[in-house]
Amino acid sequence: MRRPLIAGNWKLNLLRAGAVDLVAALRSGLAGEKRCEVLVCPPFTALGAVAEALKGSEIAVGGQDCYWAESGAFTGEVAPSMLADAGCRYVLVGHSERRQFFGETDESVGKKLRAAQKAGLEPVVCVGERLEERERGVTQETVGRQLDGALGGLSKEDVLKLTLAYEPVWAIGTGKVATPAQAQEVHAFIRARLAKLAGDAAAREVRILYGGSVNPENIRGLMDQADVNGALVGGASLKAESFVKIVRH
Numbered sequence: 371m372r373r374p375l376i377a378g379n380w381k382l383n384l385l386r387a388g389a390v391d392l393v394a395a396l397r398s399g400l401a402g403e404k405r406c407e408v409l410v411c412p413p414f415t416a417l418g419a420v421a422e423a424l425k426g427s428e429i430a431v432g433g434q435d436c437y438w439a440e441s442g443a444f445t446g447e448v449a450p451s452m453l454a455d456a457g458c459r460y461v462l463v464g465h466s467e468r469r470q471f472f473g474e475t476d477e478s479v480g481k482k483l484r485a486a487q488k489a490g491l492e493p494v495v496c497v498g499e500r501l502e503e504r505e506r507g508v509t510q511e512t513v514g515r516q517l518d519g520a521l522g523g524l525s526k527e528d529v530l531k532l533t534l535a536y537e538p539v540w541a542i543g544t545g546k547v548a549t550p551a552q553a554q555e556v557h558a559f560i561r562a563r564l565a566k567l568a569g570d571a572a573a574r575e576v577r578i579l580y581g582g583s584v585n586p587e588n589i590r591g592l593m594d595q596a597d598v599n600g601a602l603v604g605g606a607s608l609k610a611e612s613f614v615k616i617v618r619h
């Protein structure tokens with residue numbers, strides 16, 4: 371198993387100057403950090419400045435989304451190779467806000483993650499149920515469908531290079547974190563589904579992050595769970611103090 375990954379999703383926040391200030395504070399606050407791998411995902415316009423400010427550090431940079439075509443008449447889209455060229459190593463794919471507000475589907479998530487891998491990026495594929503789905507008792511069915519729809523047909527080698535993020539939609543930005551037991555239950559389900567797709571050995575290697583109202587107070591309980599291998603952090607990644615505490619939990 372690789373080191374746990376703590377990723378910050380900055381969403382639609384920060385101009386370049388604020389982004390550079392934040393990563394400068396993260397560099398000093400996280401100096402010598404060895405236990406967790408750290409990733410920040412700034413908005414597209416700050417990627418270059420952040421990558422430049424992180425040169426020589428172990429903090430990785432990622433995009434928040436990408437398109438699946440490499441070039442062409444797709445106004446407003448950003449290709450995986452463009453992210454790599456801007457200094458990215460990772461890219462988030464299928465975040466629930468993309469699914470909810472921008473028409474992302476399991477099929478488009480599948481195309482994007484394949485294009486990202488082809489360009490040498492490591493996709494972090496996000497899945498998770500809405501509140502209404504949890505209340506109807508179809509959490510596993512929903513997450514299973516998202517996984518099969520996006521990952522079906524991937525080779526074992528490509529599954530091995532993925533990172534998954536379980537983000538219950540009802541927990542994102544709401545302050546209502548999943549309990550460690552709720553997170554563990556779905557993470558174990560995801561790992562079992564990965565094992566069906568790529569075998570037990572591969573499934574054991576894939577990191578599964580939890581996301582949804584993670585903060586310095588609740589991170590430890592989540593990370594103590596057997597199948598939680600990191601966190602995807604939104605709001606609390608915008609302040610160096612809280613993000614550093616989460617990484618160093």
Ligand code: PEP
Pocket residue numbers: 379381537541542543544545581582583584602603604605606
């Ligand atoms: C996210 O943006 O992926 C997220 C989990 O946000 P928050 O931590 O603010 O709930």
